[in-house]
Amino acid sequence: MQAHQDLLVNVSHLTKKFGQQMALDDISLSIRANEVVALLGENGAGKTTTISHLLGQLEADSGSVRLLGHPAGHWAAKQQMGVMLQGAALPDNVTVIEQLRLFASYYPDSQSLEQVLNTALLTDLTQRKIQTLSGGQKQRLLFAMAIIGTPRLVILDEPTVGLDATARREFWACIRALAAQGTAVLLTTHYLEEADALADSIVVLAKGRVVAEGIPAQIKAQLGGKRVCFRSTATPTDLKTVLPHCSASRRGDYLEFYTTTPEAHLKQLFAANLVIQDLTVSGISLEDAFLQLTQQAGVVSPFPLQQEKTA
Ligand SMILES: Nc1ncnc2c1ncn2[C@@H]1O[C@H](COP(=O)(O)OP(=O)(O)OP(=O)(O)O)[C@@H](O)[C@H]1O
Numbered sequence: 419m420q421a422h423q424d425l426l427v428n429v430s431h432l433t434k435k436f437g438q439q440m441a442l443d444d445i446s447l448s449i450r451a452n453e454v455v456a457l458l459g460e461n462g463a464g465k466t467t468t469i470s471h472l473l474g475q476l477e478a479d480s481g482s483v484r485l486l487g488h489p490a491g492h493w494a495a496k497q498q499m500g501v502m503l504q505g506a507a508l509p510d511n512v513t514v515i516e517q518l519r520l521f522a523s524y525y526p527d528s529q530s531l532e533q534v535l536n537t538a539l540l541t542d543l544t545q546r547k548i549q550t551l552s553g554g555q556k557q558r559l560l561f562a563m564a565i566i567g568t569p570r571l572v573i574l575d576e577p578t579v580g581l582d583a584t585a586r587r588e589f590w591a592c593i594r595a596l597a598a599q600g601t602a603v604l605l606t607t608h609y610l611e612e613a614d615a616l617a618d619s620i621v622v623l624a625k626g627r628v629v630a631e632g633i634p635a636q637i638k639a640q641l642g643g644k645r646v647c648f649r650s651t652a653t654p655t656d657l658k659t660v661l662p663h664c665s666a667s668r669r670g671d672y673l674e675f676y677t678t679t680p681e682a683h684l685k686q687l688f689a690a691n692l693v694i695q696d697l698t699v700s701g702i703s704l705e706d707a708f709l710q711l712t713q714q715a716g717v718v719s720p721f722p723l724q725q726e727k728t729a
Contacts, residue, residue, distance in 0.1 A: 432481035456613035459623035500569035554585025
């Protein structure tokens with residue numbers, strides 16, 4: 419019962435097409451109080467379309483979206499949310515503090531300016547004209563505007579896109595400070611590293627579908643694996659006959675595939691007398707693994723599950 423009351427966002431089997439383009443295909447996700455959820459995916463994965471549904475800006479073809487106990491777009495839900503969208507405009511000739519005072523005046527229950535400036539790392543920039551701020555500082559100002567109304571839920575659509583590593587990390591500190599205050603956060607990002615650094619739970623989207631979800635350790639375990647590469651006259655189809663759950667590709671004279679159990683799978687390949695020369699087994703970066711996963715949208719994982727029957 420308590421768990422249900424804590425559910426701030428409940429997206430259930432959401433589907434959306436634009437003409438023939440399937441933008442969201444049966445998406446489900448939930449966010450609880452005090453939780454940071456990262457929606458991770460490449461360009462065109464469906465992150466912004468999901469957010470547009472959460473904000474009530476788009477109507478679903480099917481499925482449902484509820485926020486803070488109300489249907490998406492309901493004023494009572496909007497009152498309890500803060501939103502930072504991509505490409506939001508800021509006035510040039512206004513100072514940081516003037517902009518924040520203006521936004522604070524829109525809310526009956528705004529946070530103290532001091533606390534917002536602190537959370538958004540803007541304390542030293544109050545008198546600066548917005549046109550003089552760096553890209554990272556502008557993003558932090560937009561973040562401050564999103565949290566000033568003391569929302570229970572904050573939605574951040576790719577807040578660190580285009581920022582350099584330092585500015586990105588400064589922004590991460592802001593999100594951590596917000597989460598420490600107990601605010602639920604939905605964050606979209608292209609970066610696995612960012613999702614890993616900030617989120618309690620990650621949902622990986624690819625071509626409008628959820629292809630992996632779980633706590634960061636689960637996602638990393640699912641994405642983690644080894645790359646096996648060897649020279650062979652065998653074809654990817656030959657390899658599939660021996661290892662039906664592995665999907666191999668050819669690079670010149672070499673065959674390669676990804677697996678979480680390389681020892682067991684190599685044993686099967688040797689037992690099948692496949693020609694294997696110049697063998698390498700190497701770790702792959704999480705970023706590479708994520709790319710593998712998203713490129714194979716529709717496949718739950720490029721890696722065979724560990725509990726699969728092996729040699
Ligand atoms: N208004 C629209 N009309 C037609 N197609 C659309 C529209 N909005 C989105 N799409 C398509 O839906 C798919 C999902 O787009 P979406 O913007 O949600 O992806 P995204 O994950 O947010 O990408 P990005 O990281 O580039 O912002 C894409 O194929 C996109 O071209």
